[in-house]
Amino acid sequence: MPHQQDRDQFAPPRSRGRARSWSLALAAHGLLIAALLWTVRPPKEVEEAMVAAEVWSSAAPASAAVTPPPAPPEPVPEPTPEPPPPPPVPEPVAAPVPTPAPAPKVQAHDDEHEAEIALAKKKKLEQQKKEKAEQEAREERERKAKAEKEHEAKLEKEKAEKAEKARQDKLEKQKADKAEKAEKEHREKLEQEKKDKAAKEKAEKEKVEKDKAAKEKAAKEKAAKEKAEKEKAEKAEKAAKEKAAADKAAKEAKDAKEADARRKAELARLQGLAGGAGSGSGSGGSDHSGTGGSRSGGAGSSASGGPSA
Template structure:
């Protein structure tokens, strides 16, 4: 007994409302069964009833009496005889026309024929007149169209001639301008070439005078009226000489004349070969040396001549 008591003590408590839940479930099932039963009963069909009936006539109908016998038709009466028409009398022959009637008829026919001929003649003349007027009208229209066409062609030719004249004039003006520009450029180039040649000759003479030996291969200076100092050519040569890089074998003594333009502080602005040495590698080496130099030294008076012609040869720039 003790183990049973311990088991009951540790058993879970009963859930409250179990009886009420069972009662509600049973009630719901009963309602469902009732609804199904009522639905099945409504779907039943009533069997059709069978009825028999016999038809009887209310009043008897008597037979119709036989038709009466036909009466014989009476004989038709004979038709009355037709009346005989009277024989027509022959008409009297017409009277022969007289000579006057014949002449009058001929005169009427002649007049009628003349009228018809006159009418035909008038119609012919009217038709000829209409044709003539139509031909004249067509000719006038054709002449008018031809005149308009000729005027248009003439205007087109005049316009073409004007355009051609204007084009020729413009071409001549353009050719003249081109020739003038070419002449101006040629004169300018010639003047510049002459100026450079004069400058080169002056530099050669001046450098020869500075060297005291007549050597024209010394470093040049600017072409100014006052002239550079005696030591300026040596200073330029000393400035450019370390920047010359030339590793090829030198044949002879190629001399390049380089035109240099510089700012007042000595900065080189531009350089070009004024007269080539005939050795392209030496010309390139001279230009590269001037580019590496960058700035030219100033003269004793603090100025830098520009433009100047620098004469560069292997003997003056590389040799001792």
């Protein structure tokens, strides 16, 4: 606040004897003004407007010295609600031309005016401090709420990402297990087909070998049977030939025996005939010749029959 001596430097010099009277007068005027202000107080808006007008009219250098409240800091992550706009600066009101008055009355008016300005400034500063504290508290609450909200959103996002990652990992694992199972089944199928093919080829080979062995056995048995039949036929033929030869020999022997018997019978008959004819010529000689002849005939007959036999 500017000093009183600076404001009154162009006023006429004061007399030392009247200082006490001026002090009493100022005190009386101050009490009177305080009583009037206490009794009749205008609305707050009108008072602020009047104070602002008085500040701009009579104490422009002092008002310029007051620094405006700093703007709230902007948050880095996300834009925050815009700070409330500063109160409109009232336009400077032209100061009324003071009417000439006696020196003591002007001094009292200046002191009163300075007291009002100081009170208004104090109230304004307190109001600004209060508003600034409220603004900072509100911004702090908003910042904390925003940070908490961002933290919760971050946690939810991380939770969702973890859940999504777990789901993707599960799907990948299921896919890998399915592919591995399919590959295993495919390998087992190929191995089984290979085993079945080998078993089939082995069975076919064994069947071919078995059929071949059976054919060879059948051929051998057939050859043996044919050989046995042939040998049997040859034996039968040989036996038949031998029997035929034996039968022929027996027949020839029988025929020869029968022929020999017939010849002997014929010889005997002939001898009998010859003996009957000799008996008629003499009995002695007949007996002798006949006996001899019979003997000779018997000898001749036996001799002749010998070869025959």
